[in-house]
Amino acid sequence: MRVKDENKQQAIISATIALVNEIGFASSSVSKIAKQAGVSPATIYIYYKNKEDLLVSTYVTIKTCLGDALMADFDASLPVEDALMNTGVNLFNYISANSELFYFKEQFANSPYNDLVDKAKVEAAFLPLFDVLQQSVKDKIIKDVPFELIFSHLYYPIFGLANPRLNPDFKATPDNVRAVMSMAWDAIKL
Amino acid sequence: MRVKDENKQQAIISATIALVNEIGFASSSVSKIAKQAGVSPATIYIYYKNKEDLLVSTYVTIKTCLGDALMADFDASLPVEDALMNTGVNLFNYISANSELFYFKEQFANSPYNDLVDKAKVEAAFLPLFDVLQQSVKDKIIKDVPFELIFSHLYYPIFGLANPRLNPDFKATPDNVRAVMSMAWDAIKL
Amino acid sequence: MRVKDENKQQAIISATIALVNEIGFASSSVSKIAKQAGVSPATIYIYYKNKEDLLVSTYVTIKTCLGDALMADFDASLPVEDALMNTGVNLFNYISANSELFYFKEQFANSPYNDLVDKAKVEAAFLPLFDVLQQSVKDKIIKDVPFELIFSHLYYPIFGLANPRLNPDFKATPDNVRAVMSMAWDAIKL
Amino acid sequence: MRVKDENKQQAIISATIALVNEIGFASSSVSKIAKQAGVSPATIYIYYKNKEDLLVSTYVTIKTCLGDALMADFDASLPVEDALMNTGVNLFNYISANSELFYFKEQFANSPYNDLVDKAKVEAAFLPLFDVLQQSVKDKIIKDVPFELIFSHLYYPIFGLANPRLNPDFKATPDNVRAVMSMAWDAIKL
């Protein structure tokens, strides 16, 4: 049996991301993606079941990378404030270095395709973070509110600010990044 | 000469919002929208130049309503904390009562169509809010950071939480709402 | 009863001719013609039964004018050669002064709409010419061949030469015109 | 990989010609042509960039065949009169045997699509004929007038006569054909 060509698959993923970012989700047809990737439309169907599978898979891959980046070197033994600050800085750094991936993710997450994603799988990376937060609540270090509130203040500001569509003029300087995270900490700390 | 039927235009807008929310942005074809609205596809082109115009116009209308709702009864003479709290509560109330509009707006704002919107026009409603915040910075009541940071902590958590796609389980109870806004205030206050 | 507006009808005819000449027969829709004429599409249906009627009527009008022009001052008492020469010069002059009409006519005559035209009506103007030719055959001045052959040599060269689509570089100078007709005479004379 | 089906392309061309001849240029939609050819509308776009390309390509093919037929066995060493007579007979024969092609060509040449054709390419076949005529002018055998005049008398009568739309009753009998060409010769000879 011949082996799937890793380069070809990567070319398809890159083409998908680039094209969706450039001309948008709805206009990105399979044949345009194929052309951009330098393969035949039929080839895409060797790697993915259909268009939906291609898009969802690409999204899941990105989301996983993003989760891993955010949690890189996560140290539960640090003071919570510092541990969280690290995740924010990590997130900003990753987004800055991989803006294409982030941009795609935002567009996808707000499209109906998002409903097809297995949330649990995508959120697995954050479990250690959950634990730390849970403990911090018990220790009366952070506010005792539903987790969604904590998360919404921790990361939604970052997502919004890093999105050039929403904030075309925002610059993710180290100062700005630390300021955002510091404000987030003020929001959630007791 | 026949006169333009106001009901017809409203039916088209409603159909657009309902359909986009139901089956998504990319799948909502002009003829499906027409069918849902109970008019001929051709009729849509009497009211809108093309599909893009229909979608963008609908978005701008919604965005304007949202801005107006958020700023309703805005009272610059109140303590900032209270004035801001009011905007948050207004926003939540409006979203709760008009989830369809909000849902459409979120999907639109993260699609490439968003680039076609005249931002200045849409942001006009918020000018009084800008002024109050600016003064509060001078009065050393809130932090002296770029405005985008302030806004990102004030409203992005709400947008995220209110989005059933992102937080299907969140309930906008008065307690939760006040908690979110209170956290936002902690984030931005000096 | 209100009276039909002569100016309006003329505007419609002019618009039809101009538009058909510019963008072609198939692309000239009723609403485009209406816009060019400065009237409502519905107005056209007051003057003409439908699109076909508009086009055919316009053609018949033009064709009649052309026949009249060609036969203007036709003098059966002149020597045939001179009488024919006059028709050719007349034709050239008319075409030069009314190229728009001629251009429309050529396009129409080679379209399937042509089949809808009542030929007899259009050819009525030429009857005196037929008579003269018939007599000339009897007098053994011109060749005894089917009339179509005579006509084909008398006027098709002119039609072809005067058509900028077929002969973009031809100039209808008096010299050229006389040369063409002189050649035509050589073709048909005995 | 599947290979392009030559039969399919030929079916498309034949369908185009047949349909255009039957219902006319403007009414011949791509999907009607596809149906007539027994293929999917989308298939046509594999062979041609768009409708315009389909029509123009078909025309150029026909025009080339016609030029080749007219010039078949062209013998520059014959007396001009005979050489020209041969071209006329060739032309008539070809038209008689391929009236469909001729009919299409006439309709096309008088439509605005004609402007899209590369004239030089289409006229290449006639170069030997040009040479002979040029020499005959020098030899004072034919009249010294612009070439367009010569051509207009040589072939436009044929085109007109062979066109059933213009001359529904004309029969291209050998006698008639020789008569037309003989008249043409009288027109151009010195």
Place this chain on the structure above:
DNA sequence: GATGAATGAGCCTTCATTCAT
């Protein structure tokens, strides 16, 4: 595995025409 050919369904838009004023 990889491909370009092939397709029916559907896209957005405009059509010729009629309606209500």
Place this chain on the structure above:
DNA sequence: GATGAATGAAGGCTCATTCAT
């Protein structure tokens, strides 16, 4: 008489997907 609103049908074309090689 004159009009812009309204429409079902059809326009050219592209879609996601499968086929044959």
